[in-house]
Amino acid sequence: MRIMALVGTRPEAIKMAPVTDALIARGLTPALIVTGQHPDLDPAAYGLTGEPVHRLQCQGMPDPRAHAGLVAETVAPLLATNCDLLLVHGDTSSALGGAMAAFDLGVPLGHVEAGLRSFDRANPWPEEDNRVTIDAYASLLFAPTDTSAANLVREGLSGEIHVTGNTAIDALQRVVGPLPQRSDRRPDKPKLLVTCHRRENWGTKLTPIALALLDIARSGLAQVEVVLHPNPAMADAVRLFLAEEPGVTLLPPLPHGEMIAAMRRATVILSDSGGVQEEAPALGVPLLVLRERTERPEGIASGNMRLAGTVREEIVGEVTRLLTDAVAYAAMSSPTLPYGDGHAGPRIAAAIEDWLERHLQAEERLIA
Structure with a gap:
């Protein structure tokens, strides 16, 4: 089963890296798609690994909807021939474009950081619309918290919902060590x-x-x-x-x-x-x-x-x-962990492996 992970911005690369690492640890090495939304993005600089790496030339545009359309059009040939599951993260126009292409082609979609809602389409715009649309397309919805999972349940979406924690905490833990921890604020001027x-x-x-x-x-x-x-x-x-x-x-x-x-x-x-x-x-x-x-x-x-x-x-x-x-x-100023415990990546990878096995078994039954 072939997995692809799509990113376009630095935050997406930071937050997707714990997922790709956990997939690789399970023998499920994903291919990477780097859209070019941030044209200088080097995925390796953020610990994001996969094989092969497909680089698109979809630089960010003033109109985010137009950019999403460009990503969808450009990534579609890759998904049509090489993908059994596409992973996107968050609410960028790159993530939306990937989700649109996957939906049009019937490629299953996994959404990392699903279910976030401000309940105001204008704040933030277009991110609120983007994530609502991506969640509606997704077969696998990786909600970082119970609150975000409840939002998805309330919307009656058809995708499987998994509460995993936010991969941002995994990435933070890689930098500073075990969490939570107090900052190293100095006693001089605030x-x-x-x-x-x-x-x-x-x-x-x-x-x-x-x-x-x-x-x-x-x-x-x-x-x-x-x-x-x-x-x-x-x-x-x-x-x-x-x-x-x-x-x-x-x-x-x-x-x-x-x-x-x-x-x-x-x-x-x-x-x-x-x-x-x-x-x-x-x-x-x-x-x-x-x-x-x-x-x-x-x-x-x-x-x-x-x-x-x-x-x-x-x-x-x-x-x-x-x-x-x-x-x-x-x-x-008391440290807390409202967004997860730093193990979101392995939880997401485990859910993906389980889903792929069930998906493959269902296909085998159909063939038989």
């Missing part, structure tokens, strides 16, 4: 680590976020470190606001290990990233989410996250509260 890249925070939404960071830096409350996104338009917009501010340090895009190290040094994190929402609770670093709602509510329930939104005054208020109220800070 550090506010910031990432901001989601499409819904582009354009005018960035202005109040940037002004809030200026307020915090100029107040002397914390040293602000902003990790720039590889998207040059987003990075340039951040530089326009913050490049000349002495209380702000702009960092280049960081590899996964260096990003985790920066998170562990931070006193508080301010971010709109899904991956950071998964990692911060396990590291015990309080996280304020630059969004109005989240598809990862487990971190809020554990007490490690709060929604800060995108209003200037509310962001400043939330950061100030955390950095001046020792009780509030302590309540958010």
Whole structure:
């Protein structure tokens, strides 16, 4: 039985690597499809292995729907001749394109990180639509938490649902060791680590976020470190606001290990990233989410996250509260594992092997 794993972005590669490793350990080496959405993506740099590696030339586009269509068209010939199960991860346009092609060709689909829901098509857009569509196409739905599995059950989907944990925690554990663990925050001036890249925070939404960071830096409350996104338009917009501010340090895009190290040094994190929402609770670093709602509510329930939104005054208020109220800070800085225990990859691989065996047996019965 031939398995293929499709990725297009750095986060997809990081989170798919524990799955491919676990499959290889079971003698089920998958082929890799690298779509080119992030054109400089080297899967080996993120520990993602498979054989062979098929590289497409589907670079990211301003219109994510058009990009998904391009991926679907380009990947279809591979799936038609070489694939009994396609694995995709998350909610990118690459994942959607792969899912669309698999559905059209009747190729079974496995969705890693299934069932996440914000219940708002505009936040995040197009990711919310993407994951709903991918889940509807999938034969195997690997839900990271009971909450995400319940979302899938509520929707009455036909695919098999497996609660596995999130592979982001497997990847984090590879970097820092056994989880959970406390960060290595230093006792000097507080550090506010910031990432901001989601499409819904582009354009005018960035202005109040940037002004809030200026307020915090100029107040002397914390040293602000902003990790720039590889998207040059987003990075340039951040530089326009913050490049000349002495209380702000702009960092280049960081590899996964260096990003985790920066998170562990931070006193508080301010971010709109899904991956950071998964990692911060396990590291015990309080996280304020630059969004109005989240598809990862487990971190809020554990007490490690709060929604800060995108209003200037509310962001400043939330950061100030955390950095001046020792009780509030302590309540958010105890490490927890709301997204899994670091063994999602092996659980997913075991479910895939079982499914393949049942699938093969069913085909043999039909032939007989």
